[in-house]
Amino acid sequence: MTGTTQERQGKMSAALVIFAKAPIPGQVKTRLSPALTEDEAATLHGSFVLDTLERSRAAATKFKLPLDRFLACAPSSSHVFFRIMEARHGVTLLDQQGDDLGARMHHALAGLFAQGYQRICLVGTDVPSLPLTHYRDAVEALTRHDLVIGPANDGGYYLIGLTQPRPELFTNIPWSTDRVMALTQQKAVAAGLKTALLPAWSDVDTIDDLHALIDESSADKKRPKQERVFSMRTAGTLELLAKRLRTRQP
Numbered sequence: 562m563t564g565t566t567q568e569r570q571g572k573m574s575a576a577l578v579i580f581a582k583a584p585i586p587g588q589v590k591t592r593l594s595p596a597l598t599e600d601e602a603a604t605l606h607g608s609f610v611l612d613t614l615e616r617s618r619a620a621a622t623k624f625k626l627p628l629d630r631f632l633a634c635a636p637s638s639s640h641v642f643f644r645i646m647e648a649r650h651g652v653t654l655l656d657q658q659g660d661d662l663g664a665r666m667h668h669a670l671a672g673l674f675a676q677g678y679q680r681i682c683l684v685g686t687d688v689p690s691l692p693l694t695h696y697r698d699a700v701e702a703l704t705r706h707d708l709v710i711g712p713a714n715d716g717g718y719y720l721i722g723l724t725q726p727r728p729e730l731f732t733n734i735p736w737s738t739d740r741v742m743a744l745t746q747q748k749a750v751a752a753g754l755k756t757a758l759l760p761a762w763s764d765v766d767t768i769d770d771l772h773a774l775i776d777e778s779s780a781d782k783k784r785p786k787q788e789r790v791f792s793m794r795t796a797g798t799l800e801l802l803a804k805r806l807r808t809r810q811p
Contacts, residue, residue, distance in 0.1 A: 574627035575680035583640040612689035620696035663731030682722035687764035702757035711759035717741040
C-alpha cells in the first residue's frame with residue numbers, strides 16, 4: 562500500500578471546514594451594531610461558532626459520516642479561542658489565507674484536496690439552527706454531484722462543497738451582496754458542473770435577522786427538550802439580548 566496514512570484516510574473520507582473569526586469585539590457581527598454593543602455582538606458570534614462545532618459533530622456521529630472537521634481561523638489559529646476549540650472539539654486548525662473571502666475559501670479547499678480528500682464542504686457560523694440533516698445531505702450529495710450549495714435567503718450561501726478545486730467559483734464575486742449565489746450558479750453552469758442545492762436557510766447578518774432568530778429561539782423553547790434545536794447557551798444569549806433590545810427602543 563502506498564501513500565501516507567493521512568493520504569489514505571483522506572481519500573476515504575470527506576472534510577468539513579468551518580470558517581470562523583475569533584470573537585473579538587469590534588471585529589465580528591459589526592452589522593449588528595449599534596443595536597448591540599461590540600461585546601454583545603462578539604459574545605453572540607462566539608456562541609454561534611460553538612453551535613456549529615457541536616452540531617457538525619452531532620451530525621457526523623448521528624449519521625456515521627466519514628467526516629474530518631477543520632476550523633479555518635481568522636485572524637490566526639494561534640488565538641486562544643481557537644486553541645480551546647481545538648482541544649475541546651477535536652478539530653484541526655487552519656489559518657485563513659487570502660485577500661478576500663473567495664481567495665480564503667479556495668486556499669482551504671486546494672490545501673485539503675492536495676492532502677487527498679475527495680469531498681470537501683465549507684460552512685459558515687451564522688446558521689446556529691441548521692438541521693443536522695443538511696450536513697449529511699451535503700456530504701452525500703458530493704458522491705453524485707460536482708458541487709453542492711446551501712443557498713442563504715439573503716442571496717448568498719451558507720455552505721459550498723466540491724469534489725475538486727474550482728478557483729473560478731471564488732473569483733470576481735461581490736462578496737456580502739445579494740448577487741453571490743446567482744453569480745456562483747452562473748459560473749457553475751458555464752463550467753458544466755453537476756450541482757445539488759440544499760434547502761435555503763437564513764443566516765444572521767443584520768438586526769432584522771437577529772430579531773427573526775430570537776423569535777425562532779422563543780418558539781424552539783416550546784418544543785419538548787429532546788426536540789429543541791438551539792443550544793441552551795445560544796437560547797439564553799438570545800433571550801438576554803431580546804430583553805436588552807426592548808429597553809433600548811426609543
